[in-house]
Amino acid sequence: MIRRLWKSIRKLFRTHPRWAWGSVLVLLLAYVFCLPRPLFDAPTSMVLEDREGNLLGARIAADGQWRFPAPDSLPQTFVQALLEFEDRRFYRHPGVDLRSIGRAMVQNIRNGRIVSGGSTITMQLMRMSRNRDSRSLWQKLIEVIQATRLEWTYSKEEILTLYAAHAPFGGNVVGLEAASWRYFAKRPELLTWAEAATLAVLPNSPGLIHPGRNRDALEAKRNRLLDRLEQAGTLDKLTCELAKEEPLPQAPLPLPRLAPHLLDRADLEYVKSGQVRQSRVRTTLDRGLQQQLNTLVQRHHERLRANGIFNLAAFVVDLESGAVQAYVGNVMGAGEDHGEAVDVITAPRSTGSILKPLLYASMLQEGQIVGETQVPDVPTLLSGYKPENFHEQYDGLVSARQALVRSLNVPFIHLLQGYGLEKFHYQLRKFGFQHITFPPDHYGLPLILGGAEASLWDITGTYASLGRILQHTYGYSGEYDPADFHKPYYLYREPTGNAPAVDLRRDPPFLGSGAIWLMLDAMKELERPNEEGIWERFRSSRQVAWKTGTSFGFRDAWAVGVTPQYAIGIWAGNADGEGRAGLVGVKAAAPVLFDIVNMLPKPPSGRASWFSQPYDDLLELEVCARSGFRPVEGCPVDTVWATANGRRVPPCPYHKTIHLDPGRQWRVNASCINPADIVHVPWLVLPPLEGHYYRSKHPDFSPLPPFRPDCRSTDEGQPMQLIYPKQPTRIYVPVDLDGSLSRTVFAVAHNDPGATIHWHIDEQFMGSTENFHSLELKPAPGPHLLTLVDERGNRLEQPFEIIGREE
Template sequence: MGVTTRAGRSVRRWMVVVLAIVAASTLGAVAGAVAALVRATPDLEDLRYRPHQTTYIYDRKGRVIRSLYIENRVPVSIDQIPRVMQQAIIAVEDADFEKHRGFDVRGILRALWVDLREGGVVQGGSTITQQLAKIMFLSHERTLTRKLRELFLAIELERRFTKEEILETYLNEIYFGAGAYGVEAAAQTFFGKSIREVTLAEAALLAAIPRSPYYYDPFRYPERALARRNFVLDRMVEEGYISPRAAAEAKAQPLGVVSRNDGRDVSASYFVDYVLQQLYERFPPDEARDRIFGGGLRVYTTLDLDLQRAAEQVAARFPVASTDANGLPQPQLAIVTLDPHTGDILAMVGGRGEGNKFNRAAQATRQPGSAIKPFIWLAAIDRRVATPATVIEDKPLQYTLPDGTDWEPSNYDGRFVGPVTIRTALEHSINMVAIQLLEQVTPGVVISYMKQMGITTLVEPPREPNDRHLALALGGLTRGVTPLEMAAAYGVLANGGILSRPRAILRIEDANGLVLEETQPRQQVVVSDVTAYLVTDMMRGVVQWGTGRSAALPGGRPVAGKTGTTEDYTNAWFVGFTPDLVTAVWVGNDEQRVPMRLPDGTNIGSGRAAQLWRDYMQVAVRNLPPRDFPKPAGIVEGVRIDTKTGLLAPPDCGIPESQTRLEIFAPGTQPTEVSPNCRRSWFQWPDWLRRPFEGLFPPDGSRE
C-alpha cells in the first residue's frame, strides 16, 4: 500500500477545484440557457387565438361563390371534429398523445424503428404538442436551440392547457396543402364537404397529408396519397381504434377528392371583385386587408349562381372575331342582370379571357347608340310634350354647328317614311324623329331624367347658343354609360317609375355570426307610374315587331327593350326587361376605334346583342311564371287613332284599318279632335242597303 505524497494531494485538490469550476460554469450556462428560454417564451395565451380565418362570399341562396384568405382556415371546435378524424391523426402522429406530458422518449424510439422498417421517413418523433409549439411559436430551422425551445414550450403547453384544447388547436392550425389550413378547410378543399361529414377513408387521407403536404398531395400524386392513407388505416388498427375489417373496407374506397374548383363551374370573378371594392370601402384602410382576407367574414350577396352560370355559358359561346395584343378575345362583352324591384345584382359578366380584370359591366363607359332613345321618349311623355300618338315627320334634317359646318344626320337605312307616330318611331329606331323630339324636350331635360334614373356618368351638354347638342338623340354622349347603370335606369320602367339602386351585398357577419351590417334596398320615385307604363308599352313593340325582334322570348312572354348600335360599329347594345328581371347586354371592341366584324366581314350590331340577350334570358326566366307588366290606375285605353295624324279615328269613318290603331294615354292627354282623314258624308246609308254596293263607292259614302 503506497503512501500519498504531498504533491499528489495538491494535484487532487486542484482537480477538484477545476471540476467545481467547470460544474459551476456548466450549471451557470444551463441556468442561463433556461433563463433565456423563459425570457424568449411567447405568451402562451396566443394558443387561444385563431389567426387568418377564411372569409366566405355567398350567393343569395347561401351557396359559396368564393373564399378569400391569407391562410385558408375555418376554425372548428373539437366537438365538431369527428372522433375518427381525431383518432387518425393521433395514430399516425402521436400514439401516446393521451399519456405523455409534452414529449415522449418511447415515441421517438418507436418512430425511429418505423422509419427504419419502412425505409424512409413515415413517422416523426415529435409529439403533437411539440409540433404545435413549432407551428405556433417557432421557426422551422434545424438547430439545437430551436429544439430545446420546442421541448420547453411543449411542456408549458401541457401544463397550461388540456389535451382537448391542444388537439383542437393543432387540428385547426396544421397545413394540408392546396392552400388549406386546418381540418375544416382541408375537408372542403379535398372533398367539397364539412369535416363533420367525412368518412373513415376520408379522415385517414386527411391524416396522411400533413407529414408532407406536397409529397402526399392527392391532386398531384394520388398513388403516394393512397399508400399513405392505407398506412394510416393500419396504424389505427394497431392502436385499437378500428377493426381490421373496417380498415379493409376503407382501403377499398377511392381517394374521392373533388376537382380544385370544388365542383363549381361558375367564376363570378367580376362580381367578386365588385364586392371586394365595396368591402374595402367599409373598413379603415389600415385594417381592411386583414379584416377581409383574414377576419373570417361571412358576406351574403345578391348574386344568383344559377343566373350567373347561364350568363357565363352564353358569353363563352359568343363568336370571337380576333385576339388583341394582350391576348384577349375581341369583341368583348358585358352582361348584367338586376331585380328591378330591389336593385339586387343577380348576374354580372364583365368580360372574357384569362387574366382579364377590367370589369366592363361596371367600369366601361361606352356610347349607347339608340339605346338612349327611351329616355327622350320618357321625358317627352312625362313633360306632356308628346303622347304615344304624337306624329312627327320623318324627313331630312340639317343643322349649322358653331364652327360653321353643317350636320346632316341620317336614318340607319337612309330612307324617310314621312309622318309617323313616336310609338312607331321608337319601335323602328327612327333617328330623324328622335332628333326632333329631343329638340322639343331639350337635351338638358333628357340628361336630368337620365341622372334621376341612376346614370351618374353623364356630363351636361355644351351651352353654346348655336349648338343644340342634338347628337344626344343618336347616343352621342361626352363620356358614355355603363351597362350596370343602363340596367338600373331601364329598371325604373319595369318597376313603375321607382329607381332601385344596384345592390351587391345583403349582409356581412363576423366569424362568430354577429351581424356587422345588413343592407336595405335604396329606392326613389323618379317618374310617375303612368309615364313608366306608357314608355314600357311602346318598348314592347320594339321586341314584338321592331328592331329588337331577335330578343323575343318563347311563348309570347311580355318583354320590353331597346337596341343600340353606334355608327362606327364599335358598340352594340340590347337592354331589355320583363316584369321581374332587367338585363343589359353590351358587345364591343376594347379598342373603340376598331369596328366589330366577324372573320367573314359581317358587321356585329345590336341584332347580335339582342340574340345574346334572348339566349341568356330564356334560361333566366325559365322558373318564373309569365306575367304582364302591372297597369297603373288612370290609364286611358281603347282610343282609336289615325296613325297619320295622331287624332281620333271613329269607327266607319273611312280610314283604312291598317292606318289606325288602339292607343293608350295618360289621363287628359288623349286626342279630342277627329282626324281630317276621316271623311263622312252628310248622309249615312243603312247597312242593309249599303252592303250590296260595297266596292262601288268609297267607304265614307262619297264618290272620289
Template sequence: MGNGVKQIFARRWHVFYGLLIRACRIKPVRLSLVWLSIYCVGQLSLIVLCTLLPLPERNDKHDFAKVVVDSRGEPLRVFADSNGVWRYQVALDDVSPLYIEALLTYEDRWFYWHRGVNPFALLRGAGQWLINGRLISGGSTLSMQVARILEPHPRTFVGKARQMFRAIQLERTYSKQQILTLYLNYAPFGGPVEGVQAASYIYFGKPAKQLTHAEAALLAVLPQAPSRLRPDRYAQRAEQARNKVLARMQHFNVWSQQQVNEAKQEPVIARHISAPKTAPLLARRLIQQYPQQQVIHSTLDKNLQQALETIAQDYALTLPQKTSTAILVLDNYTMAVRAYVGSANFDDLTRYGHVDMITANRSPGSTLKPFLYGMAIDEGLIHEQSLLLDTPTDFAGYRPENFAQDFSGPVSTRQALQRSLNVPAVQVLDALGPQAFYARLASAGLTLKLPAEAAPNLSLILGGAAASLEDLTATFAAIGRGGVTRAPVYIQNQTPAPERTLLSAASAWVVGDILRGVALNSAHRQTVIAANTPRIAFKTGTSYGYRDSWVLAASEHYTIGVWVGRPDGTPTAQNVGRENAVPLLRKTLALFSDAQLAPPKRPAGLSRELICWPLGGLKQLQSAAECLREKSAWLLDGAAAPTLREPLMAQWSSYKLTLAVNAKGEQVLPQCMASAQAGATQNITLAVWPRVLEPWLPQKWRRAHLLPALAANCKHAVRDTGQQLVLEGISNNAEYYPAPGQSNITLQPSVRGASGKVEWFVNGVWVAATVGSSHSLELAKLAVGKHTLSVMDAAGRFDEIVFYVGG
C-alpha cells in the same frame, strides 16, 4: 430492443420506484406542504416565463388571404397573403361536426380534459419508443400542434420542451374552442393551402361545413404529412391514411360500421391545387373598394358566373381579333348583381381582358330610346300609337338619318321604337327637351357623360354622350321594375340605395310591351312577333363607327346587359347590336327558365282604346272626316295625346283645319273673301296629314285630294304668293324610251319654287337631297315600268309626277 437498453430502463424504473416509496413514508401534512410548495413554485415560474416569453401574436388582418365569395359563400377569387398562402378564415360553427369528430378522435381524444400536455400520451409515446425503437404514436396534443404552428421549432428535446410550455401557455390564455379554431385556421394541408376551409374548397370544391365522412377523415389525417399525403398528387397514400382514420372511428364507436364501410367505398378524388379565379374583374374592384375586409361576401351566383364566363370566352373567338365582350345580370327584386363578366377572357391580353368594360364609358347608341318614349308618354306628349314622322327633317339645323339610310313616312310610336328609327326619336326628344331628358335620366341614376363644355342636345338620343354598361343596365331594369330603379348591389347585407323613379309603372309596362313585340331570334331587325310568342323586352344599340354594340333585356325577375366591341375604341366592321350583341344575349337567356324571363304584370290605369290618325285623339271624340285611319292603343288613364307638330310648324297651327267654302263646296281663302258673295260661305272642319308625309301617303289622303278645290276667284292669290313647288323636266304620265343602241335611259328633272333643301324620292324611296338656288337630279338605270317621282322642300311643300319607262 437490445438487452443493454432494457437493463438501463429497468435500473431507472427501480430508482423512480424507490423515490416514490420514500415519498409515501412522509407524513400526510408534510407531503401536502411539499406538493403545495412545488405547485406554487411551478405556478410562479410559469407566470414569470409567460411574462418573459409571451405567446406569438397572430395578425388576423394579414394572416388570412383576402377572399371574394359568392352568395352561398363559395370562393370566387383568392388574393393570397404576403407569404403566398391560401388561408380562408373559418369559425368553429362553420365546420362540419364530422370533421371535428374525426380530428379529435384521431389526434387528441382527451382534448377537453388535459391542460395542454397529456402526460399519459407522452408516457405512452416514450414507452413505445423505448420498447420498439421507433415512434409508434406521437404524444402531441392539439394544443401542442397549435403551439408548433404558432412558433415552429426544431425536433429536439429543447424544442419539444418549448412546444409543451407554449401549449400550457395557450391553455392559460385561450378557451378550448379558441384553440380548436386556431387549429382549424392554421393547420397545413399541402402546398400553399392552410386551414380546413381552404383545404375543403381547394380539394373538394365545397365549404368545410359540407364534408362527408370520407372527406372529413382525409382532412383529419392530412396535416400529419401534408406533402406526402396530398390527395391531388398521391391519391393512394391519402386513401390508406384516410382508411386508418376511419378504422379508428369505428374502433371507438364514434361512427357506425355502415358509415365507415360506405366512406371507404368513396374514392379519393381531389382537384389540383389552383387559386379560384372566378369573376376576376369584380373581385379586383371589390378588394379595392373594401381593403379592410378579409372575406367579401358578394351577391354573385358562382354557377351562373362560371357559365357566362365560358359563354363569353367561346363567343369572343368568333369575333375579330382584339374584340371583347361584357355581360351584367341583375336580380330585379333586389338589384343584386348575379353575374359580372367584365371582359371576354381575363387572361387574354390580346383582347384587353384586364379592362373592365362594365364600368367603361362608351357611346350608348340607341339604347336610350325606351327611356325617352316612356318619359314622353308620362308627359302626355305621345301615346303608344301616336303618329310620328320618319322623313327627312331639319330640327333647327340638325338633320338625323336612320341607320338604314331610308325613310318610312308615317310611323307609330310602337313602330318607331321597335324598328329603332332615328328621326321619330329626335322628333320626340325635340318635343320633350334635351335638357329635361338629361336631367330626368340623371335623377334616376344615369348621368350621361357629355363632351367637354357641351350641353345636352338632340344628338343625345342617337348616342351623342357616354354611359357605362353598369349604369345602362341598372336604368333599363326600370322596364321590369315598374319604372323604378336603384344602384346595383354587389355585396350582401349592403344597405341598398334609395329607389329612384324613372317612369310611371304604366309607361314602363307600355314600353316593355312594345319591346317584347320584336323577335329576338330573327336576323332581320324589323321582324315583329305574334303577341302569344314567348318574349322578353330588349333594346339594341350601335355606336357611331361600329365601335360598340349593345343589347339590354328585362323581364320581371332579371335585367341583362351585353356589350361587344374593342376596349381601345377602334371601329369594328359591322359591329351592330342585332348582329353581334343579340346572339350573345340569346346564349345568356338559355341559362334561365321561362318563369325567370316572364314579363311583369300589367299595372292599373291602362286601357285599350281606339284612336285616329292624323289627329291622334280618341276616335269617339272625332268626326268621320277627322278619323282617316283608326288604331288601337294602350292609353294611360284613357287620355290620348294629339299628334306632335312638325319642327317648322307654327305653334298656333294644327292638323285640324277650319275652311270656308262657297255654295259649290269650293275653298275660299281669306285674301279673296272680299270678292266672294256676302253670306255665300260656310265653315267646314277636316283633318290633314303633316305636309312632310305627302310622298308616303296614298292619293286619297294627300292634301290635294282632301282639301276642296279653290274657288275661281282665289286661284290668282296662290299664284301671286309664289307658294307652289313645281317638278319640271319630266311630263306627268309621259312614257320614255332609251335612245337607239342604248339599254338604259337617263332623265334630269328639276324643281322650281323650292325653299331650302329639296328631298327626292323615287317610288317612295329617298334617293337624294339637293341644296342651293337650283335643284336638279340625274335619274339613271331606271327599270322598265311605272315610276313615281316626288320632291319635298324644307317648308314641307310637295309635288309629284308619274312617268313610265319603256323597254
C-alpha cells in the same frame, strides 16, 4: 426534490416577501400576455362565394400560399377524424394532455429518438402561430404554457376552427378549405369519410400528399385512421370498407374561376377598402346560373370573334331585390391582347340608342305625347348636325311608339328637341348615370343617340329599378317606395322581407307606374331590321321588354331586357374601342339576350308572366286617330291608354278644314263661288317635306286639291320644301380622279305629286322634274342661288356655296 423545492419557496416568501410576490406578479402578467398578438398575421387568399357559400373563385395570398380565411364552422366528418387521429381527449384536457406526453416520452426512450411529441391540437396550434418547427424541450415548455393560456380565451370549437384554417396540407396549401378545393374540388361540408380521413392525417405529414411518391404510405395512414373510426363506433364496417376503396387525390386541382372579374371588383371595392372584416366575400350570385351564363357567353363569343369582335359581357339581376344573380364581366378566352381582364360591366361606353325608352317614358309621364302621337321622320339638319335612320329611309310622320319599336333616330331627335335637352340631361343624372359628367351643351341632341357614355351596370340597374317600381304598384296600393330605385348589388344581405323600408309616397320618385308600363309594353313589341332592311319581329318563347343600342362607328353593341323576374344587360364589342362592321345591337347583343331569357328559370306556377297594367295610373284618352294629338273638329277619333297627364297633349296641328267646290275637285273661297255652295271638308294637311315621305308609306294619303284657277288664294302658303340643301349651307364636294368636281344631288318636296318644277341655278335653267323632284347638278366652286318655280308660279329660292376638296 419537490418537497425540498417547496421548502425553498416558502422560505423565500418569509425572508423576501416583496421580491417573491413581485416575481409572482411578473410571472402572472407574463402568463396573461404570453399569446402572440395577433395569433396569426399571415395573409389570406381573397375568396369569392355565391349566396349558398359555394366557391366562385379565389386569389392566392400575398405570400404565395393558398390560405383561405377561417370558416365559421367545420364539417363533423373532419372533426371526428381529426380528433381520433390527433387528440382523443381534446374536449377533456386544459390544452395539455399529461397522459399523451407521458406516453410520448416512453415511446421516444424505447426508440432512442423522437417518434412522438405528445402535443395536443391546442399545442400544435400554438406552434403554427409561432411558426416554429423545433421540438426541443424548451420550445415544448413554451407550447404547454401558451396552450393552457389559449384555452382560457378561446372555446374548443374556435381552437379547432383556427387549427383547420392554418394547418399545412402539403405544398402551398394551407387550411382545410383550401385543401378540400385543391385536392377534391368540393366544399369541406361535402367531404366523404375517406376524404376527411386523408385530410386529417396530412397536417402530421404534409409531404405525403406529393402525387409522385409516398402514395402507399399516405393510403396506409388513412386506412389505419378509418379502422380506428370503426373501432370507436363512428363508422360501421361497410362504410369503412367502402371508404378504403376510394382513391387518393392526384395532382392539385385548379380552383374554380367562375366570376374572375367580379372577384377583382369585390377585392377592390370591399376587401382593400376595408368594408369587410376578412378577405371572404359572399355574393348574391347563383353558382349554377353563373356556370350556365359562362357557357352561353362562351358559345356566342365563338360566333362573334369570327367577325373580329372579341369581348362580350353579360349579367342578370333579380328584379325584386336588385341582387345580381350571374356576372360575366368579360368573356374568358379573348386573350390579353384583346383586353380579357377588362370588366366591361363597369366601363363607360357610348350608349347608342339604349336610352330612347327613358325619353319616351319621360314624355309620356309629363303628358307631352301619347304612344300614337306622330313625330316628324324626314331628312333633318339641325345646327350642322344631320341625324339619319339606320337604313336611311323615312316615313314622313311616325308614331312615337313606332319610333321606339323600330328604334328610329330622326324622330327621337325631334322628341328630345321638344322635351328639352337640359331637362333630359337632368333626368339621366337623377337616374344615376354617373358617367354623364359634362353640361348638356357638350352632348347636344346626339345625347339620345349615343353622344354620352354610360356603363352596363348603370343602364341595367335603371331598367331594373323601373320594373321594380311597376311590379310593386298593386302591392303598395298605387303608392311608391323611393327605395325601389337603386343600383344593383352583389354583396350578400340577409333577407328582410317585402315590407317597404321607408314611408310610401303618392308622387313617383322618377316615373309613374303608368308611364313605365306603357314604355315596357312598347319595348315588348320591339322589332328589328333584317338584312333587306324590312322590319320584322324578334320573337322569344318568353315575354320580355327589350332594347338594343349601337354606338357611333360600330364600337359598342348593347341589349337590355326586363321581365317580371329579371333584368338582363348585354354588351358586345372590343375593349380597345375598335369598330367592326356588323357590330350592331340586334346582331351582336340581342341573340345573347334572348338565349339568356330562355335559359332563366321560369316563373313559379300561378305567378303572372307579365306586369299587371296599373289602371289607377292610366286613363283612356280620346285622340285624333291619324295624328295622336288631342282631337280637333273633323279628326277621326280613337281611344288610347295614356298617363294622367295625357290630357296635356296639344291639339292636332295637321287636321284642318278646307273649302271645296260642289264637285270636290278644287279648293275655292268666297271670291269665286257662292259661299252657300262651298263644301267644308276636314283634311289631313302635312308640310311639304313630311307629306312627300308620308305619301310613299300611306297610299290613302291625299294631298291638298289645287285652287280653282279663277279662285287663287293669296295665303295658300309655300307648297314646296327643300330636302337638300334644306338651309343656306356650304356643300363640300369631292374631286374625282380626273380633277373635276363630283355631282351633287338636289331634292325638293311638293304638296302636289303631279306638279312640274323648273330648276334654275344663278337664273340659268337646269331642267324640269315631275313626280320625283331631284336633280344631279355640277355647280362650279363658289356661291350660288338655287331657284325653283312650279307650274303655278310658286317660287322658292335657296343660296348655297360649293367647296371642292380632295378625298
